[in-house]
Amino acid sequence: MADDGRQLKPAAAPRSAADDEAFKRELVQLIPHLRAFARTLCGDPAAADDLAQDAMMKAWDARASFQMGTNMKAWTFMILRNQFYSEKRRSWRQSQLDQEAAERTLVAVDDPEAPVALDELRQGLTMLPPEQREALILVGAGGFAYEEAAEICGCAVGTVKSRVSRARRALHAILDEGNYDRDGASAGDAMRSILADAERLSTVR
Amino acid sequence: MDEARLRQQAIGVRLRQMFDEVVNEQVPDEFLEILRRADSRSSENG
Secondary structure: OHHHHHHHOOOOOOOOHHHHHHHHHHHHHHHHHHHHHHHHHHOOHHHHHHHHHHHHHHHHHOHHHOOOOOOHHHHHHHHHHHHHHHOOOOOOOOOOOOHHHHHHOOOOOOOOOOOOOHHHHHHHHHOOOHHHHHHHHHHHOOOOOHHHHHHHHOOOHHHHHHHHHHHHHHHHHHHHHHHHHHHOOOOOHHHHHHHHHHHHHHHHO | OHHHHHHHHHHHHHHHHHHHHHHOOOOOHHHHHHHHHHHHHHHHHO
16 A cells, blocks of 8 residues: 555655654544544444444554644544444434424423433433534534534534534423423423324334 | 523533543553554555
């Protein structure tokens, strides 16, 4: 592969062992983040690690095209995401959710600062459309700026902003409905029927 | 609405925790193994 590269692009400076070493060091530091992002895409930890490994190797093979000093984290996340979608890997089972109805049923909670249960959050995330989920994860958990997330997802910055904001509202609605249910207080009928529908649809198949 | 903002913050905190939980897991040896093999392959060829 190195020989081919030299023949095709004779003007390019040859890659030194030091370049590879620097690239590898940075790539190794990104592995935990690639695993975390893959986990949010795949749901299943083993499938996520397969995806993260494939993305890591794709990045390594493409190292000649990476400009050192630019954002390697965003670059590798983009590779991982493309890999995921190009192979149409198995994702979380998508629950059905009438998002607009969910957002309309936003309810007040007793204590808005009360901690959110982790399993409820995971469940809530599965109910979001995939493009909203990934936008929210990248910006809300991955620490990417909207511009970087837009680059990773291959869409406009405004699109990312709107996906993140819709995802936040929907998640809020989903989670707080859950809180009301658990407390035994009366739950919004609209939301309950949506969830029942979602359950029915996912078991019928 | 202030309450909604606080709620969003609580959700955001948990979202980051969920992500960081995986980030903080020990990376399986397999990852470094695969990379090491690829690296030695390329230095043999180069």
